[in-house]
Amino acid sequence: MMSKAVLEVENRKEIYNIIEEYPxxxxxxxxRRSGLSMNLVRYHLTQLKKYRxxxxxxxxxxxxxxxxxxxxxxxxxxxxxxxxxxxxxxxSIVLYLLKKGKPTSHTQIKNRLDIPASSLSxxxxxxxxxxxxxxxxxxxxxxDPERVSRLLIEYEPPQDVIDEFIDLWEDLSLF
Numbered sequence: 001m002m003s004k005a006v007l008e009v010e011n012r013k014e015i016y017n018i019i020e021e022y023p024x025x026x027x028x029x030x031x032r033r034s035g036l037s038m039n040l041v042r043y044h045l046t047q048l049k050k051y052r053x054x055x056x057x058x059x060x061x062x063x064x065x066x067x068x069x070x071x072x073x074x075x076x077x078x079x080x081x082x083x084x085x086x087x088x089x090x091x092s093i094v095l096y097l098l099k100k101g102k103p104t105s106h107t108q109i110k111n112r113l114d115i116p117a118s119s120l121s122x123x124x125x126x127x128x129x130x131x132x133x134x135x136x137x138x139x140x141x142x143x144d145p146e147r148v149s150r151l152l153i154e155y156e157p158p159q160d161v162i163d164e165f166i167d168l169w170e171d172l173s174l175f
Contacts, residue, residue, distance in 0.1 A: 006051045011036055012044040019054055019065045023074045023155055024082035026062040059083045074155075080130045081151050089115060089123050094132070094148055103139035 007013045011034070018033050019025065025033075031041045045065065048054040056063050057079055064083050066074045074082060084090040092113050097104060110120050124140060127133040134143045142148055 006047060006053065009044070009047075011040060012047060015041060015044045016048055016053060016067070019048075020067045022086075023066045024064045024079065024086045026064050026086075029086070030065065057083070077131075078147070078151060081132055081147065082155060084127055084130060084132055085148075085151060085155075089119065090127055090132075093120075093123060093127070094142065094152075097133075097140065097142050098145060098148060101145075103136060103141040105139050109140065 007016055014034055015030060015036075018030055022029075022033075027038070027041060027045065030045070031038050034041060036044075045054065045056070048065075049056055052068055055066050055068050057066065058064075062083075064079070064086070066079060066082075085094060092115075093109060096109060096113055106117070106120060106124065109115070109124075110117055113120075115123075124133060124135075128135055128140075131143055132148070133140050
């Protein structure tokens, strides 16, 4: 069976289209967006992986899905970034640092975003390990703000993730 025939199944094509539009989603997000049962989503993801239309990347306790073909194909480094940008707290941190445009302390981020200190520390550490953030003299900044901007524009976060950050998102769209 060729990859084109694999996508002739309506539910599978819908799942593939969701992954293509929002690379880096995990199975539960795909299930919510498709409205299909979890078992059906799992089955179709298995088929999409089998025919090499999507790749699965394990990240912490989640498996995230990316298209393997076409113009929406995502390279390894972008996958690391997108995995974080698909989560509300890391996205809010990244958007804040992008808008701020200069190194910012833990306290400033915590106060501005109203994130508990321990939760913020956890996310900052994870993003630093992935190379998204740099820490210099107790201040955080984006390692590659151009890459982050490109990814946010090219692979716009799902609307439900960015609703509370709409003002920052509009500022970002002006780049």
